[in-house]
Amino acid sequence: MARRLLDTPGEDVAVAKLERQARRGPFARIALFLRQVIAELRKVVAPTRRELVTYTAVVLGFVVVMMAVVYVLDLAFSALVVFLFGGAS
Template identity: 65%
Template sequence: MTETAAGSSQGRPANKSTKPVKPGFFARMALFFRQVIGELRKVVTPTRKELINYTIVVLVFVAIMMAIVTGLDLAFGKAVLWIFGGSGPTEQ
């Protein structure tokens, strides 16, 4: 007979104490803050030239997106007026 067959034939339940122990609240918070500090140490601050370059790129991107959204808004507005016959307010 194998060990597992012999062990299970004794009629007692298997030992379930092999479940990993979950650390307490304060231990988890301490681990979290250690990991945050470790990640913050990896952050590289951009130079002034890089910061100006990034700012210009963002502003140009926002301006382009504003132009696209404005163009689409005008186009859809004209299309809705054309479809539904927006001839202005009617007299009563």
């Protein structure tokens, strides 16, 4: 039972974090945000040319397939509507 209490942060920790944030000024919070953004951007790995071409081909292929699905469904629903409500005579 005591182990479980030590593993989870208590309410005091959350309150302390909120108080610490409240003490920071707006410029300090902006500076912290920018530092965190830069740190995350340093972790980004740019894809190689081959990966980029592969990803682009996959996306374009998926878009073409989805366009075909939508086209077929559109034809089917329009034929159904014409059948149900009659066509222009």
